[in-house]
Amino acid sequence: MMPIWTKSGEKHAVTLLKVQDCHVLRYVSKEESGGKTAKLLVGGKNVSPFSKPESAHEIFREAGVPRKQKVTTFNVTDDAIIKPGTPLYAAHFRPGQFVDVTAKTIGKGFQGVMKRWGFKGQPASHGQTKTHRRPGAISTNQAAKVYRGKKMPGKMGNIYRTSFGLKVWRINTKHDIIYVNGSVPGHTNCLVKVRDSKLPTYKDCNKNPPFPTFFADGDEELPEDLFDEEIFQFTDPSVTFA
Amino acid sequence: RVSSDGKPPKFQPPPKPVIIDRKTQKEESRFLSPEFIPPRGRKDPLKYYIERKDMIQRRKVFNIPEFYVGHILAVTTANPLASDKCSRFVGICIQRGGTGLGATFVLRNVIEDQGVEICYELYSPRIQAIEVLKLEKRLDENLMYLRDALPEYSTVDVNMKPVPRMDHEEIPVNKVQVRMKPKPWSKRWERPKYNIKGIKFELPEHKMQAAQKWSQPWLEFDMLREYDTSKIEEKIRKELREELGK
Numbered sequence: 001m002m003p004i005w006t007k008s009g010e011k012h013a014v015t016l017l018k019v020q021d022c023h024v025l026r027y028v029s030k031e032e033s034g035g036k037t038a039k040l041l042v043g044g045k046n047v048s049p050f051s052k053p054e055s056a057h058e059i060f061r062e063a064g065v066p067r068k069q070k071v072t073t074f075n076v077t078d079d080a081i082i083k084p085g086t087p088l089y090a091a092h093f094r095p096g097q098f099v100d101v102t103a104k105t106i107g108k109g110f111q112g113v114m115k116r117w118g119f120k121g122q123p124a125s126h127g128q129t130k131t132h133r134r135p136g137a138i139s140t141n142q143a144a145k146v147y148r149g150k151k152m153p154g155k156m157g158n159i160y161r162t163s164f165g166l167k168v169w170r171i172n173t174k175h176d177i178i179y180v181n182g183s184v185p186g187h188t189n190c191l192v193k194v195r196d197s198k199l200p201t202y203k204d205c206n207k208n209p210p211f212p213t214f215f216a217d218g219d220e221e222l223p224e225d226l227f228d229e230e231i232f233q234f235t236d237p238s239v240t241f242a
Numbered sequence: 243r244v245s246s247d248g249k250p251p252k253f254q255p256p257p258k259p260v261i262i263d264r265k266t267q268k269e270e271s272r273f274l275s276p277e278f279i280p281p282r283g284r285k286d287p288l289k290y291y292i293e294r295k296d297m298i299q300r301r302k303v304f305n306i307p308e309f310y311v312g313h314i315l316a317v318t319t320a321n322p323l324a325s326d327k328c329s330r331f332v333g334i335c336i337q338r339g340g341t342g343l344g345a346t347f348v349l350r351n352v353i354e355d356q357g358v359e360i361c362y363e364l365y366s367p368r369i370q371a372i373e374v375l376k377l378e379k380r381l382d383e384n385l386m387y388l389r390d391a392l393p394e395y396s397t398v399d400v401n402m403k404p405v406p407r408m409d410h411e412e413i414p415v416n417k418v419q420v421r422m423k424p425k426p427w428s429k430r431w432e433r434p435k436y437n438i439k440g441i442k443f444e445l446p447e448h449k450m451q452a453a454q455k456w457s458q459p460w461l462e463f464d465m466l467r468e469y470d471t472s473k474i475e476e477k478i479r480k481e482l483r484e485e486l487g488k
Contacts, residue, residue: 009367236367240320241327
């Protein structure tokens, strides 16, 4: 994570996400998948092919791509279908866009009720016998049962969570890095899924995105760094208030 | 020597001495701002490389002078609420923290009997100028104990003129022993964990010895805590010299 300053001098914290060897693996049509839209299987981050059996390598062999660590699905409209085997780059996103980021949260293991659900526990003194971090009562008398989903101690973390509506501040096309506002679930160097935001406030914010994706062998020549309009670039002199 | 013609041998002047100014060369390359050195961790070095590119870019446009803890600095920042739109603060640097773009330094001064500390970010675009008024190192790297010292040690004249300094001279170390206010202090500075050499402890002997109970003499031999930065530093120095020397 890194600080970033706007032209008015405000500081924002930014997470760096690297797009590492992402390729489209397979196209699954609407009828085949049984959902509402077609799906595209995308894989990221190359990994050695020797730790899995040959049967697992079929998808990668069809696409002509080395074995990937993670394969995810993206629901995609029919006009945005991409041929399997195309590489995906960070330039697929543009600064000023809003994005949802999904990842597995940091695993905390078996945790008690105070850390896992934020219960207040009991006082440390004034006669409390062996009860300082316990949940207390778990149900009422009339219910005569414990409801399903009651908050109790258990394994915490290591589940998929999404942060919605994160702004993309800057894109580095040379190293394929996306600068995303705020924090993102997961530990450092963990695999993360980045999608266009589904929030209704940001529905129309994406003007002229590269559609269906940014092709590296196309005619467009992008500069090494793409900045949002409001970012203070370090090539400018210091900020002054008029 | 037997000459060829019988005449005395031709006078050979001694070779000219080659003066290698080692001092100047050493001074330039020996200082590396501490925020360039990446901390020990599992982050990708690519992140630090990209951050350094941004830092170098900022340094090309805005001059960040070399300074240590104990120097007296004057910082002018852009302030939308001031009448001039800029505010100037003079103080002693008591602490330098953070790595990369978020590097900070804390300046302390006593203004009208009120101690004031301001934490500035080195790479913030609101800073208009940083001037070093007086160069002097202190015995410690963290002068937070000035909060519990007598206010005369933290007062710096706001209209102080910059003290002229010869280039290529070593930065003088001020070995002043600071006198403290009566206890309680904000931190127990006599404990060996802080390793402070710049305080004149006027505590009784038994209290100083009781404080040594918290010493951890095994820490300096702990191999897992070793972090050898010499190779990383050389690489970063080379990078800086190439980029900023242009």
